[in-house]
Amino acid sequence: MKKVLFVLLLAAGIQTSYAQEDSTILKKEIPEESDTIRVGGIIIIKKKGDDGDNEYKVTPENKYNNKRQYKRENITTNWLIFDVGYSGYNDKTDFSTTEAQDFLQFQNGIPATKGDYSLRVGRISNFNLWLFMQRVNIYKHVVNLKYGFGIETNNYFYKNPITYVDGPSPFTFRDSVSFSRNKIAADFFTVPVMININTNPGAGRWGGFQMSFGVSGGYLYASRQKQVSNERGKQKQRTDFNLNKWKVAYIAELGLGPIRLYGSYSMTTLHDFGLEQYPYNIGVRVNLFQQNYF
Numbered sequence: 611m612k613k614v615l616f617v618l619l620l621a622a623g624i625q626t627s628y629a630q631e632d633s634t635i636l637k638k639e640i641p642e643e644s645d646t647i648r649v650g651g652i653i654i655i656k657k658k659g660d661d662g663d664n665e666y667k668v669t670p671e672n673k674y675n676n677k678r679q680y681k682r683e684n685i686t687t688n689w690l691i692f693d694v695g696y697s698g699y700n701d702k703t704d705f706s707t708t709e710a711q712d713f714l715q716f717q718n719g720i721p722a723t724k725g726d727y728s729l730r731v732g733r734i735s736n737f738n739l740w741l742f743m744q745r746v747n748i749y750k751h752v753v754n755l756k757y758g759f760g761i762e763t764n765n766y767f768y769k770n771p772i773t774y775v776d777g778p779s780p781f782t783f784r785d786s787v788s789f790s791r792n793k794i795a796a797d798f799f800t801v802p803v804m805i806n807i808n809t810n811p812g813a814g815r816w817g818g819f820q821m822s823f824g825v826s827g828g829y830l831y832a833s834r835q836k837q838v839s840n841e842r843g844k845q846k847q848r849t850d851f852n853l854n855k856w857k858v859a860y861i862a863e864l865g866l867g868p869i870r871l872y873g874s875y876s877m878t879t880l881h882d883f884g885l886e887q888y889p890y891n892i893g894v895r896v897n898l899f900q901q902n903y904f
Contacts, residue, residue, distance in 0.1 A: 695893015713884030
């Protein structure tokens with residue numbers, strides 16, 4: 611009883627010395643083997659010592675909460691991450707080659723050029739849904755391994771009336787119709803793997819400014835061409851159009867809190883043959899749901 615009385619008196623003295631400090635509400639539970647008493651802005655923790663006697667620890671509440679509130683977990687998982695951005699490609703095709711010229715047939719005496727496959731810019735054409743992304747602590751929560759799984763949808767809107775023809779040897783041709791919408795879409799199952807740098811891991815739930823960089827591997831599970839015109843209405847055909855089944859890309863993201871900027875640049879071409887076009891994506895990434903583990 612004397613020990614308890616002494617601790618309470620000591621707590622009252624410490625509370626006075628910290629009267630000017632802000633106090634926060636105790637949010638974390640104390641281990642079951644400990645008893646906790648709060649006196650004003652002071653936390654008193656009682657637990658059994660090694661010799662079996664009771665031991666008391668007196669801590670200002672704000673310091674106690676700050677120490678526990680920003681403890682970083684070793685594994686952090688984000689669920690349902692959304693990307694919205696632009697899909698384009700870097701066209702490195704050598705149109706002086708027979709292969710490139712043969713991929714655009716029925717030329718009517720006009721050779722194929724890079725301009726035939728130019729894209730419309732300024733419209734949203736990349737939508738990604740990551741089912742999850744997980745971050746694993748490597749070094750003091752500053753350096754982390756980040757990986758996930760999701761679906762990438764890439765839309766390429768052509769300026770010109772390019773139409774794809776499927777078959778044993780797929781090809782394209784300049785159509786005679788003026789399309790209000792003319793696109794091909796390539797959808798991938800994708801696994802990203804990155805090194806994540808968190809500049810301030812103690813800065814609350816989302817941490818500080820973060821950057822990540824690495825690679826991703828994707829498999830083409832669906833592709834299609836959609837065309838809209840007054841003459842033909844809406845047309846859609848689903849086939850692989852000589853698109854590359856596999857995609858390997860450099861990837862990166864940076865941002866603060868749940869909002870990030872992302873980018874990717876493919877090391878593999880969009881088509882298996884005929885054209886040498888390297889896809890890229892840029893946009894905004896939104897993380898909504900986060901869960902921490904041990």
